[in-house]
Amino acid sequence: MTTELSMPRRRFFAFGAAAVALAASGCGVGGDKSAAVTYADAKSSGRIKVGFANEAPWAFLDAKGELTGYAPVVARAVLKKLGIDEIEGVVTDFDGLIDGLRAQSYGFVAAGMFINKKRCESSAFAIPDYQVGSAFLVPKGNPKQINRFEDITRADVRMATLGGAVENGYAESSGVSGKLIEPMAKQDDILRAVGNGDVYGAAMLDVTAAWLVRTNPDANLEVTQSFHYNPKSDVGTFNFRIDDTEFLADFNRELRALHDSGEWLRLVKPFGLTAANEPDRAATAEQYCAG
Template sequence: MTNIGTAGRRWRRLAAAALAAVALATTGCGTGGGAAAAVTYDEAKTSGKIKAGFANEAPWAFLDKDGSLTGYAPDVARAVLKNLGIDEIEGVVTDFDGLIDGVRANHYAFVAAGMSIKPKRCETSDFADPDFQVGSAFLVPRGNPKNIEKFTDITGSGVQIATLGGAVENGFAEQAGVPSDRIEPMAKQDDILRAVRNGDVYGAALLDVTAQWLVKNNPGTGLEVTPTIQASDKPEVGTFNFRKGDNRFRDDFNRELRKLHESGEWLRIVEKYGLTEANEPTPAMTTEQYCR
């Protein structure tokens, strides 16, 4: 019988090696040529090109079949940055768990990955205003024979659940008292889908929008998505991430981001990625509130 924990760790090592090979490579999203894409706001204002870190997680930020950077975060960022005089984004593929370290190390100017605002992350980086709200859900075999619908269901079920390494669902599982050997963090979304589809793990805990996207865009997998849950005492919110000290960049970005929401353009941009009006955060949700 296969040791699932060992297999999961092997996947993580292979995924980490693959990511390491491409972490410093960039995927162009503009016309190319001319000045190099910048890793600081001031340089980007001059060159018109900027680098953004992303984790290749659909529908948040990912490479399409042509190898172009697409998704909710890049498309919203393009609309914001265009109004700041920056016309091109170059994506730097990075393990989700390493995105903040990458922006701090100047590998790119900001993170466009649909990252949740969490106090621990706020200690070492800055976030834009909340840009979306979501819940969590489980990607499970059709019919959900083990009846996994919330994190507390995992403990007594005897199953293992995959997560994206560094994602909020790992913390939710820990808070719910789920034994660590029941959770299998993986570096890549493709690994998670493959593991659930092949039965190497029972299911996966993901953002609800992510799980719904995977089922919709991978027909024939025999998987379904459980009802959305709020695993904490308030809705999960996410946005764009900046290095500490880049206050002018963050403030200018926030100003144009608010305009997108106020005009209704934000909803028009994100609808094709499965986000709806229900995913818009309320004005009462602030970065300061979620960083506390």
């Protein structure tokens, strides 16, 4: 289910802000005309809706209620080259983002979603935009020594995940009982559960875990060492409807130009991404869609 929110929701620790329909500094809406949900209309109006999951540092609302994060910042730079100057964020639970895209609730998804075979069946991915590893968000000192998915079974502890995220599949493939994995709809739900001791920790992207520890210094949490579950690095990017071939081609052209110029790295550094997160230039969405 997709919802455009109009007021902030409660914050957990120092992280987060509300998911709202945005209206600030070229990243939201203003006036009477709603932002477009198709490329043709967006080129005409200069405004487009994007789906995001309010998950820092990928796409979230800052303390001023403005849409920011790796994906919106990169998307905004690309869209300006295409004559689209404003984006309106539509918050959606992570596992509902592709359904909302197909239902034309927004023009594309800016949430840093991993490319995988299952998702490729119902959406089209841009070129790989970043690579990242996995890690665990755990209590300081990591008393249960959870460093790999197999350790969850050994220690018999419950771990949170984001609903629809790849960590759920990684846990299952590692033989972890479903009773020990608790998917949650939102990142702040995970933070609250770990902070309150409702679960031992959480499996998530290493960049995400590092961001949460950095922005919540009083939470008494730490992030484990990063690792790659698969032989090749996981990569994430933007999602489009399968039939939006013109939009995808134009977006890919300008996204590649950001990487080639070095501008991409400057844009993403504030969100904890570094040169190590640059994907292999030879990698393609088609390769990852093939499994």
